[in-house]
Amino acid sequence: MEMLLTVLCMSMLGLAVTAIAFGAATRPEKSSSQVQPELRPVKAVAPGRFFADKVVPPDSPGSYVPTEVLLAQIENHVRLEQAAAQSFLESPTHAQLHTKTTSVFVN
Amino acid sequence: MAPDRSELLKDLTVDEAQRILAFASRLTVPSGASLFQLGDPAERLFLIERGRIRLTLPMQVRGREEDVVVEERTSGQTVGWSALIPPHKFTLAATAPLETEVIALPREELRKHFAANPTVGYKITLNLAVVIGHRLQLFQAMWLREMQRTVEKHSA
Numbered sequence: 001m002e003m004l005l006t007v008l009c010m011s012m013l014g015l016a017v018t019a020i021a022f023g024a025a026t027r028p029e030k031s032s033s034q035v036q037p038e039l040r041p042v043k044a045v046a047p048g049r050f051f052a053d054k055v056v057p058p059d060s061p062g063s064y065v066p067t068e069v070l071l072a073q074i075e076n077h078v079r080l081e082q083a084a085a086q087s088f089l090e091s092p093t094h095a096q097l098h099t100k101t102t103s104v105f106v107n
Numbered sequence: 108m109a110p111d112r113s114e115l116l117k118d119l120t121v122d123e124a125q126r127i128l129a130f131a132s133r134l135t136v137p138s139g140a141s142l143f144q145l146g147d148p149a150e151r152l153f154l155i156e157r158g159r160i161r162l163t164l165p166m167q168v169r170g171r172e173e174d175v176v177v178e179e180r181t182s183g184q185t186v187g188w189s190a191l192i193p194p195h196k197f198t199l200a201a202t203a204p205l206e207t208e209v210i211a212l213p214r215e216e217l218r219k220h221f222a223a224n225p226t227v228g229y230k231i232t233l234n235l236a237v238v239i240g241h242r243l244q245l246f247q248a249m250w251l252r253e254m255q256r257t258v259e260k261h262s263a
Contacts, residue, residue: 067169074168075176082178085248089241097248098255106256 077105108210113154115185115234123227130216136160136203142186145200149189151211158207160186162199174200178242185238190214192239 065073080103088096101107110116110124119127133156136142142153142160153160159181163174177199180186189197191214221228 067171067173070168071173071175074166078176081249081252082245084252085245088248089244097251101252 073103073105077101077103108154108156112183113185114183114238115152115154115231117234118230119227123224123230126224127212127217127220127227127231128210130220131210131212134209134211136207136209138203138205140203142201142203142209143197145197147197149187149195149197149214151187151213152185152190152217153187153201154210154212155180155182155184155186156208156210157182158203158205160201160207160209161204162186162201164199174202185235188235188238191217191235
């Protein structure tokens with residue numbers, strides 16, 4: 001009888017310890033402070049690139065435009081723009097103001 | 108130079124134009140030479156008699172300063188109107204791409220002449236307003252076209 005009571009007490013004690021340990025393990029953590037810790041800014045994530053994205057080809061020696069040619073293109077662009085602006089002044093309409101240019105400098 | 112051949116002397120009588128041209132000097136600008144530089148004191152106004160003048164502004168192109176043409180003026184047209192508009196400093200550079208002949212009108216002489224002859228001063232000021240107004244409208248339209256392209260590029 002004594003042995004049965006001892007075993008029963010030990011079992012109850014073991015069950016209680018197990019229950020406390022389980023409760024402690026599964027209890028959600030509580031912060032001691034109500035203030036949220038300051039979050040460090042995370043670097044902006046670059047937008048994903050997909051196959052459909054426009055790909056800008058790197059400059060290659062073959063596509064290099066000499067400065068003299070570039071200056072000539074700028075000059076030609078200015079002339080075309082002046083001609084377009086002059087046409088607008090002679091006939092000021094929305095369509096005349098926004099006519100498309102054939103300038104290689106912007107196309 | 109006959110008054111009807113010059114945008115600045117337009118509507119002046121032959122006699123009025125002759126009196127203006129009496130204190131002018133004729134200059135020949137060799138091909139490739141500079142008539143004035145950006146920021147120079149604007150002491151004289153120029154009427155182009157023959158040839159062509161390129162008006163340029165400096166622009167950084169690949170790390171180098173390059174003169175970019177913003178306007179070209181030919182025979183009968185006027186350059187250097189900063190001579191009559193404070194602070195009397197040139198806001199563009201002017202060069203001759205080919206041998207060019209200009210009539211130079213000194214600012215101080217013009218000012219004295221206008222004070223003594225207000226009718227002539229009024230006519231020339233009106234002609235100058237047309238020249239300045241035209242450039243303003245032209246560049247306004249050019250600026251808007253460039254802005255439109257910038258907006259389209261950024262909203263695409």
